[in-house]
Amino acid sequence: MSNTITFTIDGVEVTGQPGQTIMEAADAAGIYIPRLCALEELSPHGSCRVCTVMVNGRPQAACTQPIADGMVVENDTEQILAIRRDIIDMLFVEGNHFCMFCEKSGNCELQALAYRFGIAAPRFPYLFPKRDIDATHPDIFIDRNRCILCGRCVRASRDIDGKNVFEFVGRGFEKRVAVNAEANLADTDAAATDEAVNVCPTGALLKKRVGYAVPVGQRKYDHKPIGSEIEKK
Amino acid sequence: MSETLESAIRDISQACGNDRSRMMDIVEAVQAKYGCVSGEAMDLIAKQVSTHRVEVESVVSFYAFLSEQPKGKVVIRLCDDIIDEMKGSESVAEAFKQELGIDFGETTPDGVITLEKTPCIGMCDQAPAALINNEIITYLSSDLAREIVRKLKKNPDPKKLVGRLGDGNNASHLVHSMVHNNIRLAGEVIFSEMAPGAGLKNALALNPQEVIRDVKTARLRGRGGAGFPTGMKWDFTRQATGDKKYVLCNADEGEPGTFKDRVILTEKSDLMFEGMAIAGYAIGADTGIVYLRGEYAYLRPLLEDVLARRRNDNLLGNDVMGKKGFNFDIRIQMGAGAYICGEETALISSCEGLRGDPKNRPPFPAQKGYLGCPTVVNNVETFCKVARILEHGPGWFAKMGSEGSSGTKLLSISGDCAKPGVYEVPFGIKVREVLDLCDAEDTAAVQVGGPSGQMIGMNQFGDSICYEHLATGGSVMVFNSTRDVLTIARKFMEFFVEESCGFCTPCRVGNVLLKEKLDDIIEGKGKSGDLDYLESLGATIKAASRCGLGQTSPNPILTTIKNFRSVYEAKIAAGKVEEGFQPTFDIHAALQTAEGIAGRKSVHA
Ligand SMILES: Cc1cc2nc3c(=O)[nH]c(=O)nc-3n(C[C@H](O)[C@H](O)[C@H](O)COP(=O)(O)O)c2cc1C
Ligand code: SF4
Ligand code: FES
Ligand code: FES
Numbered sequence: 104m105s106n107t108i109t110f111t112i113d114g115v116e117v118t119g120q121p122g123q124t125i126m127e128a129a130d131a132a133g134i135y136i137p138r139l140c141a142l143e144e145l146s147p148h149g150s151c152r153v154c155t156v157m158v159n160g161r162p163q164a165a166c167t168q169p170i171a172d173g174m175v176v177e178n179d180t181e182q183i184l185a186i187r188r189d190i191i192d193m194l195f196v197e198g199n200h201f202c203m204f205c206e207k208s209g210n211c212e213l214q215a216l217a218y219r220f221g222i223a224a225p226r227f228p229y230l231f232p233k234r235d236i237d238a239t240h241p242d243i244f245i246d247r248n249r250c251i252l253c254g255r256c257v258r259a260s261r262d263i264d265g266k267n268v269f270e271f272v273g274r275g276f277e278k279r280v281a282v283n284a285e286a287n288l289a290d291t292d293a294a295a296t297d298e299a300v301n302v303c304p305t306g307a308l309l310k311k312r313v314g315y316a317v318p319v320g321q322r323k324y325d326h327k328p329i330g331s332e333i334e335k336k
Numbered sequence: 337m338s339e340t341l342e343s344a345i346r347d348i349s350q351a352c353g354n355d356r357s358r359m360m361d362i363v364e365a366v367q368a369k370y371g372c373v374s375g376e377a378m379d380l381i382a383k384q385v386s387t388h389r390v391e392v393e394s395v396v397s398f399y400a401f402l403s404e405q406p407k408g409k410v411v412i413r414l415c416d417d418i419i420d421e422m423k424g425s426e427s428v429a430e431a432f433k434q435e436l437g438i439d440f441g442e443t444t445p446d447g448v449i450t451l452e453k454t455p456c457i458g459m460c461d462q463a464p465a466a467l468i469n470n471e472i473i474t475y476l477s478s479d480l481a482r483e484i485v486r487k488l489k490k491n492p493d494p495k496k497l498v499g500r501l502g503d504g505n506n507a508s509h510l511v512h513s514m515v516h517n518n519i520r521l522a523g524e525v526i527f528s529e530m531a532p533g534a535g536l537k538n539a540l541a542l543n544p545q546e547v548i549r550d551v552k553t554a555r556l557r558g559r560g561g562a563g564f565p566t567g568m569k570w571d572f573t574r575q576a577t578g579d580k581k582y583v584l585c586n587a588d589e590g591e592p593g594t595f596k597d598r599v600i601l602t603e604k605s606d607l608m609f610e611g612m613a614i615a616g617y618a619i620g621a622d623t624g625i626v627y628l629r630g631e632y633a634y635l636r637p638l639l640e641d642v643l644a645r646r647r648n649d650n651l652l653g654n655d656v657m658g659k660k661g662f663n664f665d666i667r668i669q670m671g672a673g674a675y676i677c678g679e680e681t682a683l684i685s686s687c688e689g690l691r692g693d694p695k696n697r698p699p700f701p702a703q704k705g706y707l708g709c710p711t712v713v714n715n716v717e718t719f720c721k722v723a724r725i726l727e728h729g730p731g732w733f734a735k736m737g738s739e740g741s742s743g744t745k746l747l748s749i750s751g752d753c754a755k756p757g758v759y760e761v762p763f764g765i766k767v768r769e770v771l772d773l774c775d776a777e778d779t780a781a782v783q784v785g786g787p788s789g790q791m792i793g794m795n796q797f798g799d800s801i802c803y804e805h806l807a808t809g810g811s812v813m814v815f816n817s818t819r820d821v822l823t824i825a826r827k828f829m830e831f832f833v834e835e836s837c838g839f840c841t842p843c844r845v846g847n848v849l850l851k852e853k854l855d856d857i858i859e860g861k862g863k864s865g866d867l868d869y870l871e872s873l874g875a876t877i878k879a880a881s882r883c884g885l886g887q888t889s890p891n892p893i894l895t896t897i898k899n900f901r902s903v904y905e906a907k908i909a910a911g912k913v914e915e916g917f918q919p920t921f922d923i924h925a926a927l928q929t930a931e932g933i934a935g936r937k938s939v940h941a
Contacts, residue, residue, distance in 0.1 A: 149696045150840050152880040162879040167696045189876040193845035227849050227873075252838070270390040271691070271838075272397040274674070276848055278838030281397075283390035285375055 206314030207306030209322030359689030518757025560715030611719025843886030
């Protein structure tokens with residue numbers, strides 16, 4: 104058994120270590136694979152499916168699929184881009200996203216992905232769900248209108264903060280993030296210092312009173328597209 | 337009250353060893369006792385098994401048969417399947433509503449009776465049917481529905497509703513149900529006489545590798561739908577490292593139109609348990625679990641009885657059949673109303689006391705399954721086949737069926753035919769032959785493999801049923817020329833929207849979008865380009881979904897577009913009011929909420 108694994112992404116040879124996922128190996132090689140539920144510090148979830156790639160001709164999630172010698176991965180093809188565009192569109196129409204009034208604008212990974220994919224408006228009709236807001240906590244608020252069910256907060260609270268403040272309830276289209284209390288975040292032991300509060304890709308879980316500490320125009324994705332931090336490596 | 341809830345939950349949890357992985361048993365017991373798992377109960381359970389309240393809520397909110405809100409002492413669940421609809425379930429639904437004075441999803445003001453709809457309960461051959469608590473009522477009519485309500489109002493004991501008993505074991509005191517087996521064609525593999533222990537004895541005379549060799553030589557493939565080679569699966573599990581291994585039997589039978597496992601469970605569970613024990617011996621497991629769908633709870637006493645007898649006869653237990661060191665026992669895990677739990681990794685999640693979310697693969701169950709241990713999951717029928725292969729030899733089995741699909745297959749046939757029921761046929765049989773067997777007339781379409789399979793038209797009735805051509809886990813639904821394939825497809829899409837676990841984006845959102853577009857087309861609001869839209873959206877869902885549910889859920893639409901395109905085109909053409917203008921936006925509907933709030937009609941609309 105050799106210690107490195109060699110495979111290709113869009114024809115480019117990439118090497119990685121046994122046990123690495125396609126996404127991990129691609130990151131190290133400076134190849135960006137779009138993602139929303141994956142985050143380096145968290146265990147892979149495999150739920151958003153934005154990272155879908157073709158592996159030897161079959162679709163797989165790059166964030167969960169381990170690499171193997173000789174694997175042929177397609178990342179930047181018309182077919183894959185169309186799938187990703189559809190998924191990003193789905194996330195937009197599934198919630199109620201009003202980026203222009205959102206304090207996360209410019210730091211939002213969903214918004215940034217839409218820009219990277221050149222999506223001006225989704226091709227699917229909006230579903231306008233009724234979603235709850237929870238502003239009971241003194242320092243944190245939840246706006247489920249913007250939640251994309253990536254499960255980052257669930258994993259961070261459980262695996263990093265050791266608190267299990269968040270968990271999914273309901274199933275299918277009714278699925279949502281609940282808190283570990285009768286109803287309100289204020290009744291949990293959530294704190295503004297929790298990692299769970301930092302990991303939300305959108306504006307669904309935010310700290311209060313710091314929304315505009317960094318002005319619009321100077322935010323993470325205002326000048327460089329999402330993924331460029333990986334590609335510049 | 338609160339104190340008794342506390343002590344009841346303590347007792348229930350302790351009976352499950354305060355084991356978090358037995359969460360399903362705990363919440364099911366609480367639900368049965370209190371008609372709900374209230375917030376207070378969730379807190380108490382969480383404390384008892386050392387978990388978090390929200391984890392309990394997460395489980396309870398996932399399953400259709402569990403609820404945080406109190407339900408009636410009696411819950412009437414009317415089967416909401418396309419076949420039931422064809423057999424008149426709508427008038428039955430009306431009768432229930434009128435007689436109870438409530439709508440579906442509601443409970444009578446006295447808190448006694450709750451009325452609900454539920455997806456296929458596996459009684460399509462005796463539809464319309466309903467599940468009333470654990471009792472099954474078949475061949476419903478609106479008169480019978482009214483009578484049921486009147487009886488329940490006098491005495492809210494569903495057991496008293498059971499009318500004339502069914503055939504075979506359905507009539508035994510352990511089952512005591514109206515269900516009929518409707519075994520129309522008894523083949524030699526499943527329905528021939530069996531002597532308990534015959535297959536197992538032969539297996540124990542071989543070593544485990546030889547048992548697997550025989551299963552491979554028989555070319556047995558899984559009967560649950562996916563058709564994976566059984567011997568290969570067992571080999572992987574046998575070779576996987578782990579002190580403890582498990583054998584799981586998939587008795588979730590949730591694919592609409594499938595009911596053959598129900599008949600096996602009623603008449604031939606011995607064969608299934610025997611196959612599980614053989615699997616245990618082959619892979620080195622000492623525990624088997626049957627995951628039984630909640631709808632089949634009425635069969636549990638019978639199954640427990642058969643298990644007890646097998647223990648008594650040393651066909652289970654320690655040193656099974658005198659084989660030193662081979663210990664194997666089986667327990668039953670009840671499901672609670674979730675189609676997705678038939679997917680093998682979701683089934684494992686549910687057995688572990690979690691939401692029925694599928695798991696990421698790899699690792700596959702053969703490496704890391706139930707509680708992280710190497711696990712074999714097979715369908716009810718697959719285990720029966722194994723028992724027979726070991727009894728009569730692989731050659732006997734491989735001689736039956738077709739080249740790539742050896743042996744026989746149980747079909748559950750329902751819909752527009754004179755003889756709905758269970759047929760054991762050799763693989764390779766043509767659709768036309770099946771239609772002849774069940775006396776179907778004027779057939780225009782056949783749904784092979786349930787909603788996740790395909791809808792075929794007449795030009796494919798010459799195709800054969802086998803893994804290579806028309807694959808099916810058993811469901812065959814027959815539709816005559818009076819049926820509308822679009823309405824059928826919509827029914828199936830509603831099913832998938834309802835049953836998606838919601839974990840991954842394409843399945844959770846995409847199916848809703850597919851269904852909405854189909855609704856538009858059916859309502860005459862279709863436009864050119866809609867079929868391309870459905871096809872491209874369907875392709876994304878199939879490609880990007882995480883598990884088999886989303887990977888097949890667009891099939892009702894995609895296969896009807898493929899095989900019945902002209903029906904769609906006619907509908908879209910007929911809906912066009914005039915060239916260049918299609919009413920896709922209904923201003924009156926859009927204004928309704930606002931008008932309701934304002935309390936008056938809009939001036940301009
Ligand atoms: C959504 C979904 C539902 C399923 N339901 C069932 C089921 O009810 N019964 C079953 O045996 N297999 C079902 N399967 C297939 C199982 O995942 C698995 O392939 C099967 O249990 C393996 O057993 P087999 O090889 O003996 O067929 C389902 C699969 C999916 C994706
Ligand atoms: S495809 Fe995705 S959302 Fe659908 S049931 Fe499977 S994991 Fe759940
Ligand atoms: S990043 Fe891989 S599924 Fe979300
Ligand atoms: S801009 Fe994306 S959630 Fe606000």
